Amino acid sequence: MATLRELIEGADDGDQAAWEEIVDRFSGLVWATARAHRLSASEAADVAQTTWLRLVENLDRIQDPDRLGAWLATTARRECLRLIRLGSREQPTADDWVLDRPTDEHLDSRLLARERESALRAALSRLDDRCQALVRMLAAPEPPSYEEIGAALGMPVGAIGPTRARCLQKLRRSPELASLESG
Amino acid sequence: MDEHDDQFQPLVSELRALIGDADPVPPLVTEGAKAAFGWRRLDADLAELLADSSLETESLARTRGTGAPVRSVTFSAGELTIDIEIHSDGARRTLLGQLAPRQSVTIEIQTFDDNQAAIAATDSLGRFRAQIAGGRQIRLRIVGEPPFSAVETSWVMI
Numbered sequence: 001m002a003t004l005r006e007l008i009e010g011a012d013d014g015d016q017a018a019w020e021e022i023v024d025r026f027s028g029l030v031w032a033t034a035r036a037h038r039l040s041a042s043e044a045a046d047v048a049q050t051t052w053l054r055l056v057e058n059l060d061r062i063q064d065p066d067r068l069g070a071w072l073a074t075t076a077r078r079e080c081l082r083l084i085r086l087g088s089r090e091q092p093t094a095d096d097w098v099l100d101r102p103t104d105e106h107l108d109s110r111l112l113a114r115e116r117e118s119a120l121r122a123a124l125s126r127l128d129d130r131c132q133a134l135v136r137m138l139a140a141p142e143p144p145s146y147e148e149i150g151a152a153l154g155m156p157v158g159a160i161g162p163t164r165a166r167c168l169q170k171l172r173r174s175p176e177l178a179s180l181e182s183g
Numbered sequence: 184m185d186e187h188d189d190q191f192q193p194l195v196s197e198l199r200a201l202i203g204d205a206d207p208v209p210p211l212v213t214e215g216a217k218a219a220f221g222w223r224r225l226d227a228d229l230a231e232l233l234a235d236s237s238l239e240t241e242s243l244a245r246t247r248g249t250g251a252p253v254r255s256v257t258f259s260a261g262e263l264t265i266d267i268e269i270h271s272d273g274a275r276r277t278l279l280g281q282l283a284p285r286q287s288v289t290i291e292i293q294t295f296d297d298n299q300a301a302i303a304a305t306d307s308l309g310r311f312r313a314q315i316a317g318g319r320q321i322r323l324r325i326v327g328e329p330p331f332s333a334v335e336t337s338w339v340m341i
Contacts, residue, residue, distance in 0.1 A: 011220070019220040027216060031208040045212050046340055049295065050320050052216040053338040056223055078238065079340065086237045086254070120201055138195050139202035168191040 004065040012059040022068070023052065028141035029069055030076050033152040036133040037080035047083065051076040069144065073152035123174035131167035138164065215295075222295070227324065227333035230260035235339070258323075258336040265323065265334075269341055276317040276341050285309030288327035295320050295338075317341050 002010070002021065010018030030051050034044035054075050062068060124135065130153075137149045150157040171177065234257040258265040267280040282288065282305060290311050292301040300321070303311040315321065323336045 014223070016217075016220055020217050023213060023216040027208050027213050030216075031212060035206060041209065045209065045215070046320075048208075048212050049215050049219065050338060050340050052219040053222060053295070053320055053322075056219050057229055057335075057337060059223075082235065082237045083340070086252075117201060120197065124198075135198055136202065139199045141199070141203060141208075143195075143199075165191070168194055172191075172194060 004068050008059060008062055008065050008068065019056075022055075025142060026069055026072050029144050029148060029152070030072055032137050032140035032144070033073050033076040034080055036136040036152060037077070037084065038129075038133075039080060039083065043083055047076055047079040050079050067147070069148040070151040073144070073148050077152055077154060119176040119179075120171075123171050123176040126174060126176075127167060127170060130163065131170065134160075134163055134167055135171070219295075222293075222322075222338075224335050227335040228260045230258035230263065230265055230323075230325075230334045230336040232337040232339060233257045233259045233264075254341075256339060260334045263334060265325070265336065267323075271317060274317050276315050278311075278313045278315065278341075280311045280313075280323075282309040282311075282325075286325075286327055286331060288325050288331060291324040291326070293322050293324055315341070 002018070004022075007018045007022050011022060027048075030048050031044060034047040039047060051072060055072065062071065124132065127135065133153055134149070137144055137152055144152070146157050146160040149155070149160050155163070234255075236255045252271055254269045254271075256267050256269065258267075262284065263286070264283045265280060266283070267278050270277040270279070278292070280290070280303075285307070286305060286309055287307075288305050290303045290305065290313065291299050292303070292313055292315055294300040294315075296319075301313045301315045303313040305311045318341075320338045320340050322338045325334045325336075327333075
């Protein structure tokens with residue numbers, strides 16, 4: 001697998017395939033960052049687009065290729081904050097986050113899995129905002145590093161581990177999940 | 184990485200599956216990201232975004248009377264500074280800009296889907312004005328007679 005340095009240099013030299021591999025690796029991180037800020041899908045799409053355009057224009061200025069993910073997360077977060085401050089956007093309600101899409105029908109046949117899934121969703125919706133944002137980052141397709149999560153959420157890297165433990169503990173002990181496990 | 188190797192790993196995997204199903208990256212977003220590569224800067228210097236009032240803690244300035252928000256952004260490339268006021272009127276954006284030091288140049292406003300969405304020329308004081316629909320990313324491409332070498336600004340969402 002090509003290193004990030006190789007990919008960035010390749011893209012800077014005009015190699016479309018190298019660029020596409022960068023996008024494939026970090027698309028989930030950028031999207032998670034926007035969604036962790038509770039942006040709607042169309043707002044998140046704008047943030048992602050701006051973030052990738054910014055990377056195109058800065059390909060020759062990325063100093064430390066290993067920190068590309070953190071650079072993208074920082075850029076996306078800044079765009080999110082701008083949009084939120086600028087916006088006449090409506091604040092989404094507390095529960096229209098991962099809960100705003102209907103459950104796939106094919107899951108109906110998997111009753112147990114579905115029960116577990118609704119319990120998880122219910123438990124998630126009771127978490128505080130910070131925990132929900134952190135969970136959204138943890139759930140990005142390629143597990144982000146603590147540095148990337150810190151950059152995405154504007155949290156010191158040292159705070160990620162303890163916050164993660166607190167949030168996941170809370171989730172695990174929520175009545176919804178506890179009742180499922182005892183029953 | 185050992186920071187992920189812990190007692191919560193099964194729960195995190197479960198969350199990843201759940202949220203991955205419920206909120207995947209839309210294919211159009213990934214396609215847009217890949218297409219962004221078509222906007223590489225080939226023959227121009229980058230004018231970086233130096234300041235953006237919409238990122239300041241103070242809330243937006245407001246014009247007298249109309250109550251319409253005004254945003255100001257500043258780009259810089261070497262000695263050249265480009266200040267732009269962006270006035271919003273519904274979906275319309277009016278850009279009032281000024282180059283310092285003053286330059287006699289052409290300003291092309293590019294959007295992600297249009298190579299030249301608007302065009303303007305500076306007056307004798309280096310000022311320009313353009314109108315464009317908002318809700319999308321733009322950048323300015325500034326071209327002039329030698330020795331002025333072409334400059335492109337960072338992309339901004341307006």
